[in-house]
Amino acid sequence: xxxxxxxxxxxxxxxxxxxxxxxxxxxxxxxxxxxxxxxxxxxxxxxxxxxxxxxxxxxxxxxxxxxxxxxxxxxxxxxxxxxxxxxxxxxxxxxxxxxxxxxxxxxxxxxxxxxxxxxxxxxxxxxxxxxxxxxxxxxxxxxxxxxxxxxxxxxxxxxxxxxxxxxxxxxxxxxxxxxxxxxxxxxxxxxxxxxxxxxxxxxxxxxxxxxxxxxxxxxxxxxxxxxxxxxxxxxxxxxxxxxxxxxxxxxxxxxxxxxxxxxxxxxxxxxxxxxxxxxxxxxxxxxxxxxxxxxxxxxxxxxxxxxxxxxxxx
Amino acid sequence: xxxxxxxxxxxxxxxxxxxxxxxxxxxxxxxxxxxxxxxxxxxxxxxxxxxxxxxxxxxxxxxxxxxxxxxxxxxxxxxxxxxxxxxxxxxxxxxxxxxxxxxxxxxxxxxxxxxxxxxxxxxxxxxxxxxxxxxxxxxxxxxxxxxxxxxxxxxxxxxxxxxxxxxxxxxxxxxxxxxxxxxxxxxxxxxxxxxxxxxxxxxxxxxxxxxxxxxxxxxxxxxxxxxxxxxxxxxxxxxxxxxxxxxxxxxxxxxxxxxxxxxxxxxxxxxxxxxxxxxxxxxxxxxxxxxxxxxxxxxxxxxxxxxxxxxxxx
Ligand SMILES: [Zn+2]
Ligand SMILES: [Zn+2]
Numbered sequence: 001x002x003x004x005x006x007x008x009x010x011x012x013x014x015x016x017x018x019x020x021x022x023x024x025x026x027x028x029x030x031x032x033x034x035x036x037x038x039x040x041x042x043x044x045x046x047x048x049x050x051x052x053x054x055x056x057x058x059x060x061x062x063x064x065x066x067x068x069x070x071x072x073x074x075x076x077x078x079x080x081x082x083x084x085x086x087x088x089x090x091x092x093x094x095x096x097x098x099x100x101x102x103x104x105x106x107x108x109x110x111x112x113x114x115x116x117x118x119x120x121x122x123x124x125x126x127x128x129x130x131x132x133x134x135x136x137x138x139x140x141x142x143x144x145x146x147x148x149x150x151x152x153x154x155x156x157x158x159x160x161x162x163x164x165x166x167x168x169x170x171x172x173x174x175x176x177x178x179x180x181x182x183x184x185x186x187x188x189x190x191x192x193x194x195x196x197x198x199x200x201x202x203x204x205x206x207x208x209x210x211x212x213x214x215x216x217x218x219x220x221x222x223x224x225x226x227x228x229x230x231x232x233x234x235x236x237x238x239x240x241x242x243x244x245x246x247x248x249x250x251x252x253x254x255x256x257x258x259x260x261x262x263x264x265x266x267x268x269x270x271x272x273x274x275x276x277x278x279x280x281x282x283x284x285x286x287x288x289x290x291x292x293x294x295x296x297x298x299x300x301x302x303x304x305x306x307x308x309x310x311x312x313x314x
Numbered sequence: 315x316x317x318x319x320x321x322x323x324x325x326x327x328x329x330x331x332x333x334x335x336x337x338x339x340x341x342x343x344x345x346x347x348x349x350x351x352x353x354x355x356x357x358x359x360x361x362x363x364x365x366x367x368x369x370x371x372x373x374x375x376x377x378x379x380x381x382x383x384x385x386x387x388x389x390x391x392x393x394x395x396x397x398x399x400x401x402x403x404x405x406x407x408x409x410x411x412x413x414x415x416x417x418x419x420x421x422x423x424x425x426x427x428x429x430x431x432x433x434x435x436x437x438x439x440x441x442x443x444x445x446x447x448x449x450x451x452x453x454x455x456x457x458x459x460x461x462x463x464x465x466x467x468x469x470x471x472x473x474x475x476x477x478x479x480x481x482x483x484x485x486x487x488x489x490x491x492x493x494x495x496x497x498x499x500x501x502x503x504x505x506x507x508x509x510x511x512x513x514x515x516x517x518x519x520x521x522x523x524x525x526x527x528x529x530x531x532x533x534x535x536x537x538x539x540x541x542x543x544x545x546x547x548x549x550x551x552x553x554x555x556x557x558x559x560x561x562x563x564x565x566x567x568x569x570x571x572x573x574x575x576x577x578x579x580x581x582x583x584x585x586x587x588x589x590x591x592x593x594x595x596x597x598x599x600x601x602x603x604x605x606x607x608x609x610x611x612x613x614x615x616x617x618x619x620x621x622x623x624x625x626x627x628x
Contacts, residue, residue, distance in 0.1 A: 070354075
C-alpha cells in the first residue's frame with residue numbers, strides 16, 4: 001500500500017506542481033489503484049509513473065472545484081483507448097455524474113467499460129467489502145467538500161507452520177484443519193489445538209485523505225488514529241487570514257488536526273504556488289513544531305504505508 | 315505573425331506530444347493571441363512559453379473530440395485566476411457553448427471576464443474586421459469537423475518619406491496631406507501628387523488550419539494560395555487504410571492537398587504516437603516527395619509567417 005502524489009499544487013497548475021490528484025496503490029492488496037481527485041493533466045502525470053490506467057478501479061472526488069475534476073474526462077477516455085475493459089466506479093459529491101457524463105457526451109467519447117457512480121451528500125459509509133471500508137464526512141470549503149477515511153480490515157494471523165513442523169505435524173490436510181481452528185491428535189497422542197498456533201492478528205491500516213477545507217472537527221474525526229493523514233496546506237501560518245478568506249487551511253492548522261487525531265504521519269499537499277522552495281522548507285519546519293512526523297509532498301513523491309507487523313497493540 | 319504548436323499528438327497525450335492546440339501569435343498585428351483547439355493540458359504547455367493567457371482574444375475549435383476541447387475549462391479558469399479581464403470569444407461547432415458553460419457551472423468556476431460564443435453548423439464567414447476575415451468549411455471526420463481560413467487584409471503602402479525629403483518636402487503637415495493622396499506645390503513650383511509616392515500594397519497573409527479530416531475537396535478550397543496550411547497527418551502512407559477507417563488523413567494525402575491548393579508551406583501535426591522519431595522523419599520525407607515545402611511539427615515548435623515584402627505580385 002503506497003500513496004503516489006500526482007499533483008500537489010493548489011488552484012492552477014504551476015511548472016513544478018500540478019493540480020490535485022493522488023493514487024492509492026493497492027497492488028498487493030487487490031491488484032488495483034484507487035485515485036483521489038483528478039485535476040487536469042493527471043493522465044499526463046501518470047505517463048511519468050508505472051501506473052496502468054486500466055488498473056484504476058475507483059476514483060474518489062473530494063469536491064467539484066475545477067482543479068480537482070478537470071482531468072476526469074480525459075483520463076476516462078484514455079483508459080478506454082488503452083484497452084481498459086474492467087468496470088470503474090466514481091464516488092463524489094452530487095453533480096459528479098452529470099459532469100462526467102455530459103463531458104463524455106459533448107466530446108462524442110465512446111467508453112466501452114462500465115462506469116458506475118456513487119454520489120453522496122451526507123456523512124456515511126460509501127463503500128465496504130471484506131477488505132476495505134470507506135466513509136466520508138463533510139468538511140468546510142464554501143462548496144460541499146468531503147474527506148475520506150479508508151479503513152483496512154484486520155489481517156487475521158497466519159498458521160505458525162514452523163512451530164507445527166517442529167512438533168512433528170506432517171504437511172497436508174492436518175494443516176488445513178488447524179488453520180480453521182480445529183483440534184488434532186498426533187500418533188504419539190499429543191493433542192494440538194489450531195487456535196494456539198495462529199499468529200497475532202495484524203491491525204488493518206487507516207488512511208485519511210481530506211478535500212480542501214478550513215480547520216473543522218470532522219477532519220479530526222476522519223483522521224482518528226490514522227496511519228496517514230493527507231491534509232491540504234495551501235498557506236503557511238503567516239498567511240492564516242488569507243487561508244481563512246479562501247476557505248483553506250494553513251500548515252499549522254493541518255498539524256493541529258494531526259495532533260488531535262493522534263495520527264502516525266501527516267502528509268501536506270495543495271501547496272500554493274506563491275511559495276518558493278525555501279518557503280516550502282520553512283512551511284514544513286513550522287508544521288513540525290506542532291506535529292513532528294510531517295512531510296510536505298511534491299509531485300511524483302511516493303510514500304509507503306507499512307502494516308504494523310507487531311500486530312494489534314491496544 | 316507566428317504559429318506556436320502547443321500539442322502535435324493525436325487522440326491521447328504521449329510523453330513528447332500533447333493533444334491538439336495551436337497558438338496564432340498576432341502580437342504585432344493586434345497585441346493578441348488566437349488559439350486553435352485546446353486539448354487537455356494546453357495551459358500546462360503554455361507554462362513553457364512566453365504566451366500570456368490574458369492576451370488570448372479568440373479560441374477557435376475545429377471539432378468536439380476530447381483531444382481538442384478537454385483543456386478549455388481549465389484554461390478559461392486559469393485566465394481568470396491570472397487576472398484576465400478582457401472579453402474572450404470562442405468559435406466552434408454547435409455544442410461548444412453548452413460544453414464550456416456546463417463544465418464551468420459544475421466546477422463552480424467564477425469567470426469575471428465576458429465569454430462570447432459563436433457557434434456554427436454550416437460553411438461561411440464567422441469573423442471579420444478591418445484586419446482579418448475568418449471563414450469555415452466543413453470537413454469529413456465522422457462528427458462535424460471544420461477547417462479555418464484566416465485571411466489578413468492587404469497592408470496599404472506607406473508614404474515614401476525618403477524620396478519626398480530628397481525632393482525638398484519639409485516634415486510636417488504636408489506629409490499628412492500627401493499620405494491621404496493629396497497634391498501639394500513646393501516653393502519652387504514643383505507639383506507633387508501623393509499617390510505617386512505611396513509604396514506598393516503588401517498582400518495580406520492567408521493561414522489555413524484544418525480540423526481532423528479525411529481527404530476532401532473543402533480542404534483544398536480552404537487552403538487555396540495560403541501562406542501556410544496546417545494539416546493533420548495522423549498516419550503515414552503505408553497505414554492509409556487505418557487512416558481511412560479512423561476518419562483521418564495520411565502525410566501523402568495532406569501533401570496532395572497542399573499541392574492542389576498551391577500553398578507556400580505545409581505544416582503537419584496530429585501525429586500518431588505509434589511513430590518513433592525515425593518514423594516521423596520518414597513520414598516527413600515521404601510527404602516532401604509530393605509537396606516539397608513540408609515540415610512535421612513538434613510540441614513548442616514556432617513558425618514565423620512573413621509578410622511578402624515584395625508586395626502584391628499577381
Ligand atoms: Zn477547492
Ligand atoms: Zn478528431
